[in-house]
Amino acid sequence: MAYVAESATWKNGVYQLETTDPLLGGANGVMNEAIKDLACRTLYLKTEQDKIKNEIQTARAARQASMPASRLWK
Template identity: 90%
Template sequence: MAYVAESATWKNGVYQLETTDPLLGGANGVMNEAIKDLACRTLYLKTEQDKIKNEIQTARGGKASLNARFEALEMTSKQGDFTFNGTTGVTVSHTIGNTNYVVNVAATASTGGDLGDIYISRGAYYFTVYNTGGYKGNGRYQILN
């Protein structure tokens, strides 16, 4: 028993047997033209579906679903606004649950040159931002875990 040769190509039509076609089988027989056309389309669709499946699986990052991946990313990456409190510092709460994260902070208004150096003390569920210049204006933070 032989199988129809397939290639992952899309054919724009499927051969229709005509009443005048000789009933020939085999690799190049007219009776197998439509079957070859459909087999090629099927293999093409399977190849494309596998690419999409692999891309989704990679995007899931080992999670059970894309939604679970997004939820995990939300738990490990946060951002928000806060107000600098000068040298006494300001504490910002979060739900990361460990101290192995990076905090980026920036002033969102003119500091008038009063920001100075910034120091961040990290805790499992909070971080505190200090600045040596005494700036007490608006800021924005981003946590990357």
């Protein structure tokens, strides 16, 4: 069993199979185009979410480091 190759990219639109498309699978098969589009979008969103999460954690740590110890528990 093979897995779809993913890249963290956002592609406008998701491929829709047409009635005239040959039913081909595989890495470059038309049947996998929509799956690849969605997998890439998912990885892109996950990457962006991780960046935001790291920025929030960094900001929290900086805020706590600059706060006097007496205020940390309030």
